[in-house]
Amino acid sequence: MSVKTPSKLEKILAAGHQAVTSECGPPRGSDPEVIREKARLIRDHVDVVNITDNQTSVTRMCSLASCFHLKQMGVEPVLQMVTRDRNRIALQGDILGAASMDIHNILCLSGDHQSFGDCATGQNVHDLDSMQLIQTVRLMRDEGKFLGGGDISRPPEMFVGAAANPFAQPHKIRVPRLAKKIAAGVEFIQTQCIYNLDRFEEWLAEARDRGLTEKVYILAGVTPLKSVGMAKYMKNRVPGMDVPDEVVARMAGVPKEKQAEEGVTICVETIQRLKEVPGVAGFHVMAIEWEEKVPEIVERAGLYPRPAMP
Amino acid sequence: MKRLLPRVGVDPARVEMFNLSSAMGPRWAEICNEFTERIRQLGPSPIRAALGRGGKGGTAS
Amino acid sequence: MIVGKQKPIEETWAMVKDFSRVLVFGCNTCVAVCHEGGNKEAQILASLMRMKATQEGLSLEIRDSGIERQCEHEFFESAEKDIEWADAVLSLACGVGVQFMVKRYPEILVYPGLDTCFLGDVEKNGLFTESCQACGKCVLAETAGICPVSRCAKRVLNGPCGGSNKGACEINKDLPCAWQLIVDRLEALGRLADYERLAPIKDWSTERAGGPRKLIHEEFMK
Incomplete structure (x- = not known):
């Protein structure tokens, strides 16, 4: 795949390296130091950092401003953008705003339903869905056009990503859905956290058989478990999450004070196994409010040092 | 009805529905006695009480 | 059809209790199917309101009436007298019916007795589900x-x-x-x-x- 944007993530992937990405959630306040501090913990161990967009529908500092703070400290951000809160005017406007700051990566999502957050009585927008947002960014970038047909002066140069969940139901359309996102124009995928490796490998094999791994970079999502409680919560309460009983049992099998360490080890082993699977273009390490563990995971998984890119 | 009455301050125990056939005379008498006793214990309804106070509202039509 | 739900009686009561002649007015098509705003529901609500009026010692008169559809001129004739009698109408129609009455009777105060909810079907007895947003x-x-x-x-x-x-x-x-x-x-x-x-x-x-x-x-x- 030839490089189409100045994105560091795209260059690393195109050079055949397995990329490492991570993510940070902005604070519930306006102090930029919070996001900078999270970025400092991981900056040397990952290639780019996703900034979530009002994740779980809880109001936070916006993704765009947080990306700007990262950019200023020399960390390359991935702007996450959900279609829940903005119509096509605002989405396109924010894409241009991000482009004006030379933000070169975007992750297109629909976003959690607002009923989970702190504004359950609010409206949701969903003027576009995530696939249509992918199409929109590609139109703006590749053709220099707005959805309304007008020309864009200095079009955005963004490497376009989306999420995929190999574990969600209905199972039968997991790979077709990936194909659909590729048809919409997606260039990289970050997956839902993987605990059921067999199921993930099955999904990837099916994607490979359809030639999809030649058309999109798939970054395998991993999240270290902090405790057996978290494992159970993920298993039972988080939609579309597949935590096999063996993983819960393994966490439960070690004393409480050793569970965090065990969680990190499971995460490292996951990466080590998936590194060898054809079609895995890299890893998305989501250490939820546990960013300080990212360096250890990346080092132990043998993904450190990170390649230097011009 | 039992769901609606409390909303206007009337005890839902003041209404009851029974399904009887015409051949069930003794049961009918029994129910009448039981229900009369229940209402006696509940005392006058708040509407009766209000009318007694001279409330003239709620002209039935 | 249009599905609606009766507002809590405390809310509708506050709208009408200070008038002297109140008509609770049913709409006997869509919102009758969902057992919230038909002529039967208008009768029940009027009766509950009379109980409230008596207990609060208020002297308002409350009647009930209804027609097949409050969103079309041709159905109103039979209820014309009741409507003209009232100084406030509590309409149990959907928002369309309430506003139609407001247009038709600019001199009468018309209040909404329902919250209009959605366009839906009768999935089974007692279960109404949304299936179109027009x-x-x-x-x-x-x-x-x-x-x-x-x-x-x-x-x-x-x-x-x-x-x-x-x-x-x-x-x-x-x-x-x-x-x-x-x-x-x-x-x-x-x-x-x-x-x-x-x-x-x-x-x-x-x-x-x-x-x-x-x-x-x-x-x-x-």
Whole structure:
């Protein structure tokens, strides 16, 4: 795949390296130091950092401003953008705003339903869905056009990503859905956290058989478990999450004070196994409010040092 | 009805529905006695009480 | 049909209790089917309000009446006297009926007795479910006859989103995921390949976003 944007993530992937990405959630306040501090913990161990967009529908500092703070400290951000809160005017406007700051990566999502957050009585927008947002960014970038047909002066140069969940139901359309996102124009995928490796490998094999791994970079999502409680919560309460009983049992099998360490080890082993699977273009390490563990995971998984890119 | 009455301050125990056939005379008498006793214990309804106070509202039509 | 739900009696009572002649006015079509606003419900509500009036020692007179549809001139004749008698009408119609009465009787105060909820069907006795949002540009031909605009909490046209969970929507386990239903039906019809057709960006100008809508048949306008 030839490089189409100045994105560091795209260059690393195109050079055949397995990329490492991570993510940070902005604070519930306006102090930029919070996001900078999270970025400092991981900056040397990952290639780019996703900034979530009002994740779980809880109001936070916006993704765009947080990306700007990262950019200023020399960390390359991935702007996450959900279609829940903005119509096509605002989405396109924010894409241009991000482009004006030379933000070169975007992750297109629909976003959690607002009923989970702190504004359950609010409206949701969903003027576009995530696939249509992918199409929109590609139109703006590749053709220099707005959805309304007008020309864009200095079009955005963004490497376009989306999420995929190999574990969600209905199972039968997991790979077709990936194909659909590729048809919409997606260039990289970050997956839902993987605990059921067999199921993930099955999904990837099916994607490979359809030639999809030649058309999109798939970054395998991993999240270290902090405790057996978290494992159970993920298993039972988080939609579309597949935590096999063996993983819960393994966490439960070690004393409480050793569970965090065990969680990190499971995460490292996951990466080590998936590194060898054809079609895995890299890893998305989501250490939820546990960013300080990212360096250890990346080092132990043998993904450190990170390649230097011009 | 039992769901609606409390909303206007009337005890839902003041209404009851029974399904009887015409051949069930003794049961009918029994129910009448039981229900009369229940209402006696509940005392006058708040509407009766209000009318007694001279409330003239709620002209039935 | 239009589905509505009676407002709490405390709320409607506060609207009407200071008038002297109140008419509780049923609408005996859509909102009668969902047992909330028909002529029978108008009778019951009027009677409850009379009990309230008596207990509060208020001297207002409350009557009930109703017609087949409050959204069309031709049905009003039989109730004309009742309406003219009243100085406030508590309409148990949907928002359409309430506003139609406001236009028809500019001198009478008309209050809404229902919260108008959605366009839905009678899935089974006592269960009414939303199935259309009148978006003005029907997509059912592309979605196996199941509407994602009204039945998906995010109205995604290329679903399911990541919140689809064991056939249910992430917001409520009793709510079926519209996209699960679409995929299942496509499969049952042997058309699962159609799933991969991308739904284009929707023109929402035919929906609420385009402002209040009108349908005109000049041949009937005399």
